[in-house]
Amino acid sequence: MKIADLYIRVSTDEQAEKGYSQRDQEERLKRYCEFNDIKVRKIIHEDHSAKTFNRPAWEILLSDLKKTKGKFSDLILFTKWDRFSRNAGDAYQMISILRRLGIEPQAIEQPLDLSIPENKLMLAIYLSTPEVENDRRALNVINGMRKARKEGRWMASAPVGYKNITTEDGKKMIVPREPEATLMKNGFETISLGIHSTEQVWKALRVEGLKCCKNNFLVAMRNPVYCGKIFIPKYKDEQSALVPGIHQGLVSEQLFYKVQDIMDGRSKHGPKGAKISSTDQLPLRGFLLCSRCTRILTGSASKGRGRYYSYYHCSSACGCRYKADIVNKAIVNRLKDFIPKPGTDEVCLLVVNEMYQNDFSELGESRKELVEKIDALNIKVRNARELLLKRDFDSNDYRIIKTECEEEIVDLEKKLFEISAPKVNIDLELKKAAKVLVNLCSFYQGAETPLKRTIIGSIFPEKLSFNGKEHRTARLNNLVSLISHISSELPDKKKWTNDVKTCLPTWVGPPGLEPGTKRL
Numbered sequence: 263m264k265i266a267d268l269y270i271r272v273s274t275d276e277q278a279e280k281g282y283s284q285r286d287q288e289e290r291l292k293r294y295c296e297f298n299d300i301k302v303r304k305i306i307h308e309d310h311s312a313k314t315f316n317r318p319a320w321e322i323l324l325s326d327l328k329k330t331k332g333k334f335s336d337l338i339l340f341t342k343w344d345r346f347s348r349n350a351g352d353a354y355q356m357i358s359i360l361r362r363l364g365i366e367p368q369a370i371e372q373p374l375d376l377s378i379p380e381n382k383l384m385l386a387i388y389l390s391t392p393e394v395e396n397d398r399r400a401l402n403v404i405n406g407m408r409k410a411r412k413e414g415r416w417m418a419s420a421p422v423g424y425k426n427i428t429t430e431d432g433k434k435m436i437v438p439r440e441p442e443a444t445l446m447k448n449g450f451e452t453i454s455l456g457i458h459s460t461e462q463v464w465k466a467l468r469v470e471g472l473k474c475c476k477n478n479f480l481v482a483m484r485n486p487v488y489c490g491k492i493f494i495p496k497y498k499d500e501q502s503a504l505v506p507g508i509h510q511g512l513v514s515e516q517l518f519y520k521v522q523d524i525m526d527g528r529s530k531h532g533p534k535g536a537k538i539s540s541t542d543q544l545p546l547r548g549f550l551l552c553s554r555c556t557r558i559l560t561g562s563a564s565k566g567r568g569r570y571y572s573y574y575h576c577s578s579a580c581g582c583r584y585k586a587d588i589v590n591k592a593i594v595n596r597l598k599d600f601i602p603k604p605g606t607d608e609v610c611l612l613v614v615n616e617m618y619q620n621d622f623s624e625l626g627e628s629r630k631e632l633v634e635k636i637d638a639l640n641i642k643v644r645n646a647r648e649l650l651l652k653r654d655f656d657s658n659d660y661r662i663i664k665t666e667c668e669e670e671i672v673d674l675e676k677k678l679f680e681i682s683a684p685k686v687n688i689d690l691e692l693k694k695a696a697k698v699l700v701n702l703c704s705f706y707q708g709a710e711t712p713l714k715r716t717i718i719g720s721i722f723p724e725k726l727s728f729n730g731k732e733h734r735t736a737r738l739n740n741l742v743s744l745i746s747h748i749s750s751e752l753p754d755k756k757k758w759t760n761d762v763k764t765c766l767p768t769w770v771g772p773p774g775l776e777p778g779t780k781r782l
Contacts, residue, residue, distance in 0.1 A: 265301045266337035267323065268292070271308040271345045287341050294339070294370045303335050312348040313396070315356055327363055338367045343385070344392035345369070353389045404497075411494045414508040422446060422474045422482050423512060436487075436509045443512055445472045446488065450513045453483065454520050483525060487511075489518035543572035543586050545714040546593060551725045552576040558725065561586065574728075589728055593718070594703055596733045600721065600742055601702050610699075611692050632678045639667045639674075 270287045284307060295302050310317040315324075327335065338360065340346050346367060347353035357376070360367055368374075372388050374381045407417045416436045420426045423446035424436040445467050452463045464472075464479045474482070486493055486504055490511025496502040544561035552559055555578050563570040572586035602610060646663045649655035698705050706717055718726075721742050726733045 263299060263301050264336045265303050265334060266295060266339045267303050267335050268295075268305045269308070269320075269323070269338055269340045269345065270305065271310070271312060271317075271340070273311050274309060287345070290341055291339055291370065300337065300339075312344065312346070312392075314349065315347070315352055324359075327360070327365060331363060335365060338365060340367075340369055342371050343369045343388040347389060348392040348396055350386060350389040350393060408494065408497060408500075411492050412505055414492050414506055416487060416492060416507065416509060421485055421487055422472075422478060423488070424509070438510060438512065441471060442473070445470055446482065447512045449479070449483070450488065450517055450521050453524060454517055456524050460525060483521060486518065489513050489515045491515075542711050543590075544574065545711045546574065546589060546718065546726070549715075549718055549722070549726050550574055550589070551727045552578070552580060552582045553727055553729055554580040554582045559584075559728075584728060584730065588730075592728065592732055593726075594707065597702050597706055597721075600699070602699060608696075611696055614692060615688065629678060632674050636671055636674050636678075639671050643667050 268288065268291045270284050270291070272283050288305060292302065294300075306319050306323050308317055308319040310319075315321075323338075343353075346369065347356065357367055361376075366376075369388070374385055374388075376382065376385065410417050415434070416424075420436045420439070423439060423443040425439040426434060427437055428434050449463050449467050449472075452458060452466075453460060458466075460480060460483060461476065464474075464476055467479075468474075472479075482488070487507065487509070488511060490507050490509065491504045492507040494500075494503045494505060543563065547561040548558060550559040551557070555576060557576055557578055557580075559574045559582070560577055561572060561574045563572045565571075574584045574586055574589050576582040643664055646655060646660050650657065650660045702717075706714060709717065721739050722735045722737075723739055724735055724737050726735050728734075
């Protein structure tokens, strides 16, 4: 008498609890064993998908069979081959493993004698048919979801501040949920001010009652669903796109994109360096790189016997640590290098004013070129429309040309708006700046911490590296570099220089066997 294990599978735990498929399979398998005089050793119930063999009950069964090496079982019976697997490649591999253990898998409603080579063709059909059905079903789901997104529907769990509902006609959509919706709107408005970082805003909203982790909040701030748009990802030949949603947006598009610019560091309202909070003892926090591991140094204060001592230190295990007093004094000494020498400030004023005037004259020429390009594009669209009316032009080609021209016109008009700032007289502002530059060290030492950080950020566009004695950086602000260059081109009269031209050398070599010649 042969011994068999009965394998009964459904796709989900819901089908196992509420459906009748498992009971039906068990009944048919027992009837088959009774009719064919087969002894049932155990019955295995599974409620996982058959896309792979990573199924809990199957892994337990396979482990048991490997331990016993098939001594207590001859068959694994199931109703159909799709109960065994829905992946042809994995199924062939598993069949090979079972046959090496001396166990024959068999479907009672689709019986095959695998010792006959031709039956393997039928096995391939039985195994590939469910796989094709799965792929077709998945493709239909993808196409259906993309179509729904193109219609402006949100096809997922509702984001923070929204909830999923079903309308009277059976369609699903999202609507604002209070008070989360108001809190998210306040979050966008606060970040748009450029005063606080996103983490600080998130912490404040958490105190007010927002139930959202930090990562989800950062993802939400990037989600265009909050300005009433639905994002359609790229798929095959279709490009990604944003379409108007049928739901209500919480913020305007202008506010949403302003927040994106601030989070990306492109906005003037939210420079990346200015968001780092800093105390009076640690004005350079966030500007310094670790000299050992190149991470950004942070700062903190340690309590001593009588007072607190501030340090700049690395957050990693490299152990980089500097006293704040030494670092702060070193930056003051570094600023001395940018103070122009007497008389150089007037030259700097003339050079900067001339550069400013030249830039605006170039902007005037570029403005004229932009207007000409916009007019040319409008003429191109008008000519294409006339050809379309004369039926000398295909409607699809006209639509493509019109779309491309309109997109280019929008970009050109944006550039035109950016260079339309009025020309102003900057003489007074330059004189104030020169006065600050001449007294840069004293001005820096007397300034508040936010102003100190602004000064450092304006001079050094990249992070500073402190080696324990002095500060170094890879690049200076272009204007500061220009001032330093002008100052270096006008050096003071060096000591030991001779105004009288002579062919005699000023210095000679060190004394040798005879006394050396003295300096002239």
